[in-house]
Amino acid sequence: MTDFTNEKIDTSLLPRYEAVPLTPLHPNYWKELLVARGLLILASTIAVVLVLVFVEDLIDYRWFVVGGFGFLIVLMLLITRIVYLKKAYAFRNHDLIFRSGIIATNTMVIPYNRVQHVALHEGWIARFFGLAKIEIFTAGGVSSDLEIPGIAKEEAENIKQLLMGKIQKQL
Known part of the structure; x- marks a missing residue:
């Protein structure tokens, strides 16, 4: 029979993910967001103008x-800018870190041994900006x-x- 121990861990000695310098998103991502929001604003503006032109009851409230x-x-646009500025990431030897959030900051730390699959996607706006x-x-x-x-x-x-190599090493 082995002696079971369950010693308390001194959490102050654990490495701090908060101390890791995170990489911000590429500056062109802000441009991508502006183009996407611009298209939404354009479509919305057309809809608002059409409503104001064809709904006579709104003429007093235009x-x-x-x-x-x-x-x-x-x-x-202000919220979009804050979202852009709050997102950042880092890759370490054993895990990756991703921070996001506006009101509450969310930080995900994912160990590489949990990663099963990795995909890379380029939307048409992102492709235009090389992202x-x-x-x-x-x-x-x-x-x-x-x-x-x-x-x-x-x-x-x-x-x-890098991530695919980490997955292959696990197999």
Whole structure:
């Protein structure tokens, strides 16, 4: 019979993920977001103009509608900028870190031994700016568990190769 011990761990001695310098998303990702939001704003503006032209009951409220619409556009762009600035990532010897969030900051630390599959995606706007998105699938997940957008395509391909190499070493 072996003696069972269950010693307390001094958590102050554990490595701190907060001390790891994170890499921000590529500056072109902000441009990609602006183009995508610009297309949404264009479609919404056309819809608002059509409503204001064809719904005569709103003629007295048109400046209120235009002002409210303008406020929503500014708010959307401000939130988009904050989302862009809050996302960052890092790859370490044994795991990867991804930080995101506006009100609450979420930090995911995924050990490489949990990674099952890696995918690289380029949307048409991202491709125009030379960017790609890495999707990381872990054990037990149906969809990707982590998406890191806004990475230069060449770097994204290198990251995919790194992660695929880590997966192969596990097999």
